[in-house]
Amino acid sequence: MQFEIQHTTRYRYSQPVTLGHNEAHLRPRSDGRQTCESSRWDIDPRPTMLHERLDYFGNPVEYFVLQEPHDTLSVTARSTVRLEPAVALPAPTTSLAWDRLAAWLMAAPDPAAIEAREFVLDSPLVATSAALAAFAAPAFPVGRPLLEAVLDLNSAIQREFTYDPGFTTVATPLSEVLTLRCGVCQDFAHLAIGCLRSLGVPARYVSGYVESVPPPGGSRLRGADASHAWFAVYIPDVGWVDLDPTNDQLVTTQHVTTAWGRDYADVTPLKGVIFGGGSHSLEVEVDVTRCTSSTTPF
DSSP states (O other), X not given: OEEEEEEEEEEEEEEEEEEXXXXXXXXOOOBTTEEEEEEEEEEESOXXXXXXXXXXXXXXXXXXXXXXXXXEXXXXXXXXXEEOOOOOOOXXXXXXXXXXXXXXXXXXXXXHHHHHGGGXXXXXXXXXXXXXXXXXXXXXXXXXXXXXXXXXXXXXXXXXXXXXXXXXXXXXOXXXXXXXXXXXXXXXXXHHXXXXXXXXXXXXXXXXXEOSSOOTTOOOOTTXXXXXXXXXXXXXXXXXXXXXXXXXXXXXXXXXXXXXXXXXXXXXXXXXXXXXXXXXXXXXEEEEEEOOTTOOOO
């Protein structure tokens, strides 16, 4: 499966920006069954410096500097990504009981399990709490298989929370999302992560895209035409399993991963420090299309 992705971010400033240092997570990862076959950038005004690197989590990061005064910044990333078919998961009822996971993690010597331990800790935007543990509790009775419980939690979030693009901002506390039962994909990913970490289960935040056009006979997924977010949970003897609580599904062939980290703060699509600018407006346009034999990649 091959996808073409175009992501445009446009800032308009009320006053000129004289200097800007920016960092972007817009190039999809090449990892596991996903390969970023091509990626190019159009930045206006033209940066005086552009540097690419991998961050702590292995995500591609572009850092660029703007030294020319400007009142508009436009960043367009165009990528072609190939996804291999998903590997079938074992039956959810065969996974380790969730309440045995903490002891298993502490004893497991393999690098993947050791790495997973850091995703149990609090992060800047996701703090564990008794309230989050209480919300998750019905899905996590003692002895229940971990994957079965996580699938139940994923469904509960989609069932009990209202998707409302105008309700929250990046600054909305997770406690408020939990109380008012409303939010967007970023909030629902943070909510699932907070619930799992509150129970001692490793969970990480995943940023990316979801196919804009539904497959034949399928329905359009929430989060299309914008950056999307979901979460991944670590399952012993399986590895990381990605789930989309906004659409109540396992992540398979309609999701493209850009980056992962502890929460949104680790993988913000575009952020920076500027001098000047005054107030600003922001426009974001995303298009994800499935390639056909007649499609010409970017």
